[in-house]
Amino acid sequence: MKLFETIRNIWKIDDLRSRILTTLGLILIYRLGSKVVLPGIDPTQLSNLAAQTSDGVLGLLNMFSGGAFANASIMALGIMPYISASIVIQLMGIAVPYFQRLQREGESGRRKINQITRYLTVVILLFQAPGYIANLYAQLPESAFVTTGWSFTVMSTIILTAGSMFVMWLGERITDKGIGNGISLIIMIGIIAMLPFSLFAEFVSRLEEGGGLVMLLIEFVVLFFVFEGAILLVQGTRRVPVQYAKRIVGNKQYGGVRQYIPLKVNAAGVMPIIFAQAIMFIPITLAGFVDSDAATGFAAVFSNFTGFWYNFVFAFLIILFTYFYTAITINPTQMADDMKRNGGFIPGVKPGKKTAEFLDSVMSKITLPGSFFLAFVAILPAFAMLAGVDQNFAQFFGGTSLLILVGVVLDTLQQIESHLLMRHYDGLLKSGRIKGRTGGGAAVY
Secondary structure, eight states, X not given: OHHHHHHHHHHHOHHHXXXXXXXXXXXXXXXXXXXXXXXXXXXXXXXXXXXXXXXXXXXXXXXXXXXXXTTTBTTTTTTHHHHHHHHHHHHHHHHOHHHHHHHHTTHXXXXXXXXXXXXXXXHHHHHHHHHHHXXXXXXXXXXXXXXXXXXXXXXXXXXXXXXXXXXXXXHHHHHHHSSSOHHHHHHHHHHHHHHHHHHHHHHHHXXXXXXXXXXXXXXXXXXXXXXXXHHHHHHOEEEEEEEEOOEEETTEEEXXXXXXXXXXXXXXXXXXXXXXXXXXXXXXXHHTTOOSHHHHHHHHHTTOTTSHHHHHHHHHHHHHHHHHHHHHHOOHHHHHHHHHHTTEEOTTSOTTHHHHHHHHHHHHHHHHHHHHHHHHHHTHHHHHHHTTOOHHHHTTSSHHHHHHHHHHHHHHHHHHHHHHHHTTOOXXXXXXXOOOSSSGGGOOO
C-alpha cells in the first residue's frame, strides 16, 4: 500500500526520522507538563475551574493550552503570551524606526528581535500570572489551597512565567531540530488533545435525544464541507503570468519563457486568526485585575461566543490582521525588482514601478475576499452553537481551531514531502504535491 511504502521511505531518511522523533519527544514533554498542577493546590478540587472553562472564551483558551488552564498546570498560560508579544513587536516594526532597522539587518536583526520578543513575553506573563491566580482564588474553595497569601502568589507567578517560557523554548526547539513550525504545532496539539472529549460529549448528548443520530450525521456532513472550504482557503492562489525575454545560450537563441507567480488568496495563513484571538483574550485578563461592575460587564460581553459584539470585533480584527500580515509578508516592490533583473515582465505592464503597483493592486483585490472568507469561517462556531451544537464540538465547525489544524497539518506535511522529494522518493500524494500555506506567495514557478 502507498501509505506503508511512504512510511518506510520516511524511516529510511536519517535526518527526517530524527526530526520526526525529536518533534514527537518534545510534544510528549509538553503534554506531560500540562498535567503537572501548581504546587500548593489540591488537584482533586479543580471541578469549579473545569466548569468555568467549559464554555466561553476561557473554554477556547483552555483548548489552546491543551487543558492546562483547567488543570491549574504550571503551563496554564500556554503559548498565547508569546503570541501577544509577537503582535506588539511586529506592529512596532511598522511604526518604530529602531525595529525597522533591525528588520533590514538580516539574521542578526532577527535574533535581536527574537530576544526582545522573549523579554516582552516575560513582562506580559508577570501581568497575566497574577490575574490567573486571582481567578483561582475566586473559583476554587479555600480547602483547595495548601497555602495562601503573598508567598503563594509570588511563587505561582514565577512558576507560571517559567512554565510558559519553557513552552516557548519547546516550540523553538521543534522549529530548529524537529519538523514544522514549533509554536503552531504546540497550539495544534492542544486542540487535538481536546477533540476526542468534545466528540464524545456531542455523541452522548445526541444519543439522549430522539433522532439525535441523524443530527449527528448531518453535523459530520457539514463539518466535511467546512473542512474542504478551509483547505481551499489555505491553498487558493491566483496565477500571474510572467514573460521572460529571449535568451541566447551558446550559438542557439531560445524564445521567451512564460512562468507564473502564484499569489495566495490568503497569503497570511492562519496568523491573522491567531493574532485576533490573542487580542480577544485581553478583556478576560483585565477583568482579573479590575473589580467593578463595568469591567465585569465588558468582559462578559466579550466572553459570549454567540454575541453580536464578540463576533463583530473578532471578524473585524481578522480582516485587519489579514491585510497587515499580507503587507509584511508580500513585498511587490522586491518582486518587481527581481523580475526586472532576470529579464521578466508581466504582459501589458511596464517593468519596475508599474509592475509593483500592478502586483499590489492584484494582492489587494484577492486579499479582500480572502479576508472576508477567513473571518466568516472564524465565526462559524457561533452559528453552530445557535443551532444547538455543543460549544466544544462547535469549535471544529470552522473557527480558530479548524483553520489552525488545516494550516499546520498542510505546512508540516509539505515539509515532510520536501524531504522525500529531495531524496528522490515519491511524495505523499499521487495526484500532485501538497500545497502548504508558507512560501508560495513570492515564488516564481
